[in-house]
Amino acid sequence: MPRRAASKYHNRKAARITAAGNILEFDSQKEARRYDELALLLAAGKSMPCDAEPVLYKAREGAAGKIITGNGTVLSADIGGLAAFEPDGVGHVSHFATCPAAEQFRRKGGDGR
Template sequence: MKKSTCRGCGAPIVWIKTTAGKSMPCDAEPVLYKAREGAAGKIVTPNGEVLSCDLDVGPDEATGIGYISHFVTCPQAEQFRRKGAPKDGSHGN
């Protein structure tokens, strides 16, 4: 996992290679999540899977630790988004 700084907002980010082989910028701080099919939240696992999940869960509910796509949290995300890319940060995965 490569660490860097967002060129748009200056936040620390990590780059995670997805299972599709693309590098995705994610917020540097890992978060707890509960995997749930069809959930609105998305998480990127350290091994590159993009999962639907519930965020803001406690340690007793969590099914893992992952990273939130920086496209979701960056106030400057639109300047980096490719045409046709989903706004939820999932990149269609």
């Protein structure tokens, strides 16, 4: 049996199932992860970028961590640690919390603008 030629960039295909039950096929894992991020943003009605990797969380009023749930709700929550033992659910962390270059994009001064 002849082998298929490897793709030029050695990508692995990925698939996602939409809320309507349709199957979307992507040429790479990275494209699929970006789709996940955009789907969360669309559901939230907000332009908050988030990490594609899901995490366990425990919702708690006043917690420092912010979680974006699958339906787009933004919650204050404890992330990882003890939250992994009795989680309220699975969500996504705001990219602002994990960005290694965050300091480059923070506004200078404390006037809130």
